[in-house]
Each structure stands twice: as C-alpha cells, then as structure tokens.
C-alpha cells in the first residue's frame with residue numbers, strides 16, 4: 360500500500376533508540392526526510408549510517424537535550440533551517456518514571472517536563488508554520504493510564520492525551536491532524552530493567568493475550584500509518600498497540 364509519504368518531511372524526538380529509532384527508519388524507507396533528534400550523538404550517527412545502508416532517505420541528525428530550557432527552541436530552529444518546511448511532528452522522547460506514593464518534587468518536575476511540557480512547547484513552536492501551510496500531522500507517544508502504582512510519566516502522558524484531543528479539535532479546520540499512540544509493553548531500554556531474567560516471559564505469558572512484548576517496529580508501523588495521508592480522516596484519537604494487554608497489573 361502506498362502511504363503517499365514520499366517527499367514529505369518529519370521531526371522525530373527520542374530518535375536515538377527504541378521506538379523513536381524504529382519510527383525514523385520506517386519513515387526514511389517510505390521516502391520521508393527526517394530530522395532526528397535526541398541526546399546521544401553516537402547513536403544518532405549510527406542511525407544515519409544504518410538508514411543510508413538500507414537505501415532510505417538519509418536523516419538529518421541533531422544532538423540536543425530536550426529538557427534544557429532552550430531545547431525546544433533550538434530543535435525547532437534547526438529543524439526548520441534543515442528541512443525548510445515541516446509536514447510531520449512526532450513527539451516520542453519520554454521515559455518511565457516510577458516513584459513512591461510520597462515522592463520528592465525533583466522526579467515529578469523532571470518527568471512532567473520531559474513527557475508533557477517539552478512536547479507541548481516544541482509543538483507550539485511549529486504550530487504557526489503548520490497553520491500557515493494549512494497542513495500537518497502531529498503524533499504524540501502516550502502510555503497507559505491504568506497503572507496500579509505511581510509512575511510520573513504515565514500521569515504526564517494522560518495530560519498529553521487530553522491536550523492532543525483539544526488540539527485536534529481546534530486544528531482540524533487548518534488541515535492539521537493530531538493523534539496519540541499508546542504502546543503497551545514494547546521491548547526497549549525504557550522497559551527492560553523492570554523485567555530482569557525470565558520475568559518478561561512469565562509476565563507476558565500471564566498478562567498479554569498475544570503472548571509477548573511488542574517490538575519497536577510494531578509501534579513504528581502504526582505511527583507511520585497515522586502520520587501518512589492514508590490516515591487523512593483520523594484525528595483526536597488514541598491508537599493502542601499492546602498485544603491485547605489493555606490494563607497494567609503493576
């Protein structure tokens with residue numbers, strides 16, 4: 360199926376590893392010029408080489424801490440200078456942050472900044488550009504809100520979902536679509552430390568109808584579709600890629 364993505368441009372955050380890296384590779388193979396950003400320059404260089412070797416459109420890479428106060432500004436300025444125009448924005452950078460019921464302010468502030476404030480600020484920097492061009496697709500990586508223990512990232516992502524739905528309603532008349540993608544448990548560095556040894560196998564056999572964690576590629580496939588013109592009538596929604604897990608029993 361032709362996704363009609365050839366020649367489009369995209370900004371992807373959290374591009375150095377895991378889900379973001381898989382999204383960059385998939386978009387590049389579909390003919391999208393990607394501006395790929397994260398902190399780890401070596402991993403970004405390696406990603407660039409990997410895409411080149413696979414015959415995709417070589418991404419522009421930009422090493423930047425998104426949490427730095429001027430992170431969003433630097434990323435937006437550099438992306439617009441490199442790509443000239445932006446069709447797609449994927450706010451993917453984020454990280455699980457479990458805390459105690461009574462927790463210090465620092466982890467709360469850090470996680471809410473990374474998982475909600477920075478994607479919101481980065482999006483706001485691109486909005487005048489997207490609205491002027493009267494087109495665009497924004498995809499925000501969310502997560503489940505049905506946890507049984509406190510995880511700041513999941514709280515921030517719940518805010519991302521509500522904000523995305525509000526944005527979708529207001530930006531529809533400008534031809535801009537805004538969606539969220541909610542992964543279940545995907546095998547990345549973000550998740551691995553929580554399931555040492557054969558915990559993953561035991562957990563997945565018990566709790567995931569499809570029997571295992573997902574791979575970053577499973578999420579990248581859905582992400583690529585959602586930002587493509589094929590999804591032209593889909594906005595304000597949350598797409599779930601979780602092997603049927605639905606609830607998180609931890």
Ligand SMILES: NC(=O)c1ccc[n+]([C@@H]2O[C@H](COP(=O)([O-])OP(=O)(O)OC[C@H]3O[C@@H](n4cnc5c(N)ncnc54)[C@H](OP(=O)(O)O)[C@@H]3O)[C@@H](O)[C@H]2O)c1
Pocket residue numbers: 372373374375376377378379396397398399400402423424425426451452453454455473500501502503512541542543544545546547548549550
């Ligand atoms: N994996 C899952 O099961 C799962 C479940 C629910 C939701 N999610 C969500 O899916 C998204 C991707 O997760 P993942 O599992 O692929 O995570 P991951 O493997 O840990 O990758 C996270 C990415 O975010 C980047 N990042 C983290 N902090 C950053 C910062 N301060 N500035 C710039 N970039 C930063 C990392 O790059 P650098 O370290 O190079 O900066 C990395 O590229 C996240 O939003 C996550 O919350 C994942």
